[in-house]
Amino acid sequence: MSSHRAYPMFDPGQAGVPDDLCPIATDINPMLPGDWRSMRPVVDRDKCVKCAVCWLYCPVQCVVERPAWFDVDLRTCKGCGICANECPHRAIAMVEETAG
């Protein structure tokens, strides 16, 4: 699992806010989309021409630029497959995640 804690969260108890007013959550769930992905994009570096179509379409903006190709940040990729569908060079394949 990924870890993520950038800000000190609001502490209702310290602020004197009763715990039966507006429902609020101050515990951060450390899960990221990559923790529940079922399909993973795999980029074929020979086919990628860095046209950036995948980078434009990615809804979670997990496409990262490499010197000669575009790659995917698998911590935040949720496996939606939009990049593979949109890639004009068929350079991205969706591969099933397997246990472990």
Add this chain to the structure above:
Amino acid sequence: MSTAILEKDLAASNKPRHIVCEGNEAAALAVAMVRPDMVSVYPITPQSSLVEHLAKLVADGRMDAEIVDAEGEHSVLSVLQGAALAGGRTFTATCGPGLAFMFEPYFRTSGMRLPIVMALVTRDGITPQSVWGGHQDAMTVREVGWVQMYCETVQEVLDTTIMAFRIAEHHDVMLPVNICLDGNYLSYGAARVTLPEQSDVDAFMGDKDVNWHAALDPLRPMAVDPLTGGSGGKGPATFVRYRKGQCRGMQNALRVITEVHAEYAARFGRSFAPLVEQYRMDDAEFALMTLGSMTGAAKDAVDEARDAGKRVGIVKIKTFSPFPVEALRSALSGIKALGVVDRSVGFRWNCGPMYQEVQGVLYRLGRHVPAASFIGGLAGADITVEHFHRVIDQTEALLTGAVPSGPVWINEND
């Protein structure tokens, strides 16, 4: 926040601060005086002129607030939820079909404990198609966790609107408030109104603190209104905890409404019964129960009946939600018969909704009090002094005769 409303027109000229205005204008003037940060509105009869007055106050520079003309009532209240979570004092107004369109965020507002104030310019339910007053819209949403106070006069609309913000924002309440003003009768009824001094209103309102409990604030990171409930984990207990908190806030409101009315009377010299008004109830043998602007005609009829030797009084409900059970039990403790006049219909029990609710209070009296349901004033119909004389006669008849099996329809032959 330096714009003091009306000072340009009235205070500078040293005239007494009395004007003649309609209820919708009185509500708008009161809103300007509490210095809201944002008002969001969508016009709908009979609330429309309230929107026009608000827009004019902003356009004329007499109210320093953002006014958002959203594309519909659902967005109107959603916009205000964001504004309230960002710390703004907020106001809106609607009625009838607009309230129906607003229902999803309407429920969410009370659950999120956002102290948004809304004038509900009551209108009858459609269909049959009509555009006139009645309490059907407000009664339909009486179980959604909003505080609802019904006004009798234009002056009470102005004063209650100011008080509503104090009640809503009280830390023991933190609930949205409806000021219910009767469509047509109060919305368009013009009357003499005394305006409070802006400096007095400022002192009465105190410091604004509306998002201390839940906020859209980068310095206080939190997720607002996350998923709760379900049947597993902490879900059920979490959901119940917040629901109980809402119920506690509603019960606290009974005390806070009373306190705020007393403080308002002390500062401004105008006193209104906060929960339940008793009119000529000393030694009363039987009573009428009323709600809203109809009470004026009922008082005239009761005065005449008293002159004719009938021992009748009026119990008027101002705060309908939360239901003032103890105040009503006290008010009704000595009577032997009750006639409840509703301006809306309770379809399930074939009676008026207020009649249905007051049955629970009569049960708690521990003795049988015959009561009859009268339904009148639907879709803008007038309930006249003459009508109330008939209500008085029929309620008096309960002392010796049988209780009618169904409701008495006041305007049936009008």
